[in-house]
Amino acid sequence: MHLPVSLTTCNVSEEAWPKSTMCEPSSGYMRNQDIWWTEQLIQEIQSEHPGELVRTGSPYFLCSALPAHWRSNKTLPVAFRVVALGDIGDGTIVTVRAGNDENCCAELRNSTAVMKNQVAKFNDLRFVGRSGRGKFSVVHSSSYSSTNKR
Helix, strand or coil, X not given: CXXXXXXXXXXXXXXXXXXXXXXXXXXXXXXXXXXXXHHHHXXXXXXXXXXXXXXXXXXXXXXXXXXXXXXXXXCCCCCEEEEECCCCCCCCEEEEEEECXXXXXXXXXXXXXXXXXXXXXXXXXXXXXXXXXXXCEEEEEEECXXXXXX
């Protein structure tokens, strides 16, 4: 399903962006009443994949649930995925970053993926070295360049 959403960049996480402001017009997203369609779509997708996908700070993206505890430099039990609810073109580069109060930029391996059919799949995403300790906020950003030439 392709939905008409125009996003150039999305840098969000539950901790980094309070829910009370994430849908206000000043944040760059549409107003709450303009995104009503996302609720039903999110519920549909989550019912098809129970426990696999969780909400993000953005109403236009879901991502894989991460384990509560995981050793550093070990492969995750399943590939980490970012799912776009809107029409994000194939070839869009998606990057995952992580950090916390003590380590603002955790070292990640294999943290870039390419969007294909609304899904960016991160094979072998790893938290490396000491960056894997503690609780982190995970941020994904999507970026693309237009191929339209004027």
